[in-house]
Amino acid sequence: MQSGRGPARSRHPRSGRAIPITTEEPNLNASVQLAAAVVPAAGRGERLGPGAPKALRELGGVPLLVHAVRALARSRAVGLVVVCAPPDGVAEVVSLLDSHGLDGKDVRVVPGGASRQESVRLGLAAVPEGTRVVLVHDAARPLVPVEVVDAVAAAVRAGAGAVVPAVPLADTVKRVEPQPSGPEPVLDTPDRAALRAVQTPQGFDLPGLVEAHGRALAEGVEVTDDAGLIERFGGRVVVVPGHEEAFKVTRPLDLVLAEAVLARRRATDGY
Numbered sequence: 001m002q003s004g005r006g007p008a009r010s011r012h013p014r015s016g017r018a019i020p021i022t023t024e025e026p027n028l029n030a031s032v033q034l035a036a037a038v039v040p041a042a043g044r045g046e047r048l049g050p051g052a053p054k055a056l057r058e059l060g061g062v063p064l065l066v067h068a069v070r071a072l073a074r075s076r077a078v079g080l081v082v083v084c085a086p087p088d089g090v091a092e093v094v095s096l097l098d099s100h101g102l103d104g105k106d107v108r109v110v111p112g113g114a115s116r117q118e119s120v121r122l123g124l125a126a127v128p129e130g131t132r133v134v135l136v137h138d139a140a141r142p143l144v145p146v147e148v149v150d151a152v153a154a155a156v157r158a159g160a161g162a163v164v165p166a167v168p169l170a171d172t173v174k175r176v177e178p179q180p181s182g183p184e185p186v187l188d189t190p191d192r193a194a195l196r197a198v199q200t201p202q203g204f205d206l207p208g209l210v211e212a213h214g215r216a217l218a219e220g221v222e223v224t225d226d227a228g229l230i231e232r233f234g235g236r237v238v239v240v241p242g243h244e245e246a247f248k249v250t251r252p253l254d255l256v257l258a259e260a261v262l263a264r265r266r267a268t269d270g271y
């Protein structure tokens, strides 16, 4: 796969010949400095309707998972991608990824688990010790721009232990008393200015995230995102700007939107 962000070049001071520069930051290319990315891809996609596991369904003729892995592989901050496949689909995912160019990145596949949290925990176990920065990115967010990946990785490298990309809410939000059917009484209207819709990739110091997942397993804590575990155990999480095109493909309408975004990128950006 073509990165679209090839190595920068400098000129030799005497000969004037181009010298490839593999990194803009000293040591970024030392493998220990590159981020690993864990991609939970073992969900069924019940809300998308009947069909193959969601990560294997196609967007513009290419599986969502391949889009998501390519999105990470475009980032020069990422050196390794660990995919958490449906437990009965590891071989299929391996051959799927083999058949698509992935920018020369190291891509490994492990069986995922029964919940997103379990899949991420199993994926983290395949990240080499000594890796400092780990990103966790949903296969179901195929169109995340590389700028978001880079910004999250950079914020972790700069010292934030846990970083989430997020966007402001477009709608007014009401907190309700959920009812199985019929009208739901409104409790209050939170101040929208202080709310954010959280996306992925979320970025972490690897040891902190591994410890949080281990503790969650021991204490039976289940949350919907990885940063939620850091928060639960008293850690600090910061938000950086996300992107409207990093939305999660959850329901059928999301796939329609994703097809439109992809068609526009292919027409205008040679994506």
Ligand SMILES: Nc1ccn([C@@H]2O[C@H](COP(=O)(O)OP(=O)(O)OP(=O)(O)O)[C@@H](O)[C@H]2O)c(=O)n1
Pocket: 039, 040, 041, 042, 043, 044, 045, 046, 047, 048, 054, 055, 084, 112, 113, 114, 115, 116, 117, 119, 120, 137, 138, 139, 140, 141, 248, 249, 250
């Ligand atoms: N057991 C699971 C469940 C979810 N995921 C992954 O977590 C991400 C976010 O989950 P979501 O989009 O909610 O996917 P599903 O769980 O597949 O959706 P649904 O609830 O509609 O079945 C997806 O990339 C999904 O593949 C996973 O790796 N393992």
Ligand SMILES: C[C@](O)(CO)[C@H](O)COP(=O)(O)O
Pocket: 116, 138, 197, 198, 199, 200, 224, 225, 226, 248
């Ligand atoms: C991790 C996540 O994508 C952040 O918005 C989200 O929490 C996953 O949610 P789901 O419960 O798996 O739909």
